[in-house]
Amino acid sequence: MSCCQCEGVEEEFGAAVAKRQLKKFRRSGPKRTTRWLVDALVGLGVDGRTLLDIGGGVGEIQHELAGRGVLSVTNVDASSEYQARAREEAEARGYLPRAVYHYGDFVEVAPQLEASHIVTLDRVICCYDDVDALVKASAAKADRLYGVVFPREEWWTRVGFALINFVQEIRRASFRAFLHSPRRVEALLSERGFGRVFHQESLVWRVSVYQRF
Secondary structure (H helix, E strand, C coil), X not given: CCHXXXXXHHHHCCHHHHHHHHHHHHHHCCCHHHHHHHHXXXXXXXXXXXXEEECCCCCHHHHHHHCCCCCEEEEEECCHHHXXXXXXXXXXXXXXXXXXXXXXXXXXXXXXXXXXXXXXXXXXXXXXXXXHHHHHXXXXXXXXXXXXXXECCCHXXXXXXXXXXXXXXXXXXXXXXXXXXXXXXXXXXXXXXXXXXXXXXXXXXXXXXXXXX
16 A cells, blocks of 8 residues: 555544444444345354454444454554544453454555454455555465455446545545456455355445355
8 A cells, every 4th residue: 555545544534434433333233235244254154263354444344243253353454543443342342352453554564463264354455556465465364264345346336436536636635446356356366265155246345255265
């Protein structure tokens, strides 16, 4: 991730956004696509497993799986406010002693991390400029399952992302959104021994789980 994008993530996902998202999560639970991912992982078995959640925001996946039997949680996020809110909720739910937090660009942090049974990236690939570096580094940390939510590559998502980035340019904001090729993501995972075992789509998002074979 470029320095500008790191700064952009910190700016884009600041205190107001993080507090609002945590309040919504507490009221309504995970987003629909996040729920699909969580349910798929639970169906494949999470009890006694370890979780590495990359760019997990306010911690929706972490909170849900910590309550479903996950043994420990590792959180990596480039937004300090998201990480603070994730930690706050982990403490409220009583699993903070089982959680570890790392702030920064995951690709740079990755060498410090041990592998986990489960790795998740929920709406993270579209925030990262170098998809190859992100997928390679994250897949290397997944011993068993790799769960991901990222945009479909359709004409309407191309238009939407172009509009998002146009607005960001007008605002003179550093953050940009990236529409990476699903075929490239799948190829990178296949090369690393993963096969897809779950897939579901909304109008915008692809939700997939891959298992190491």
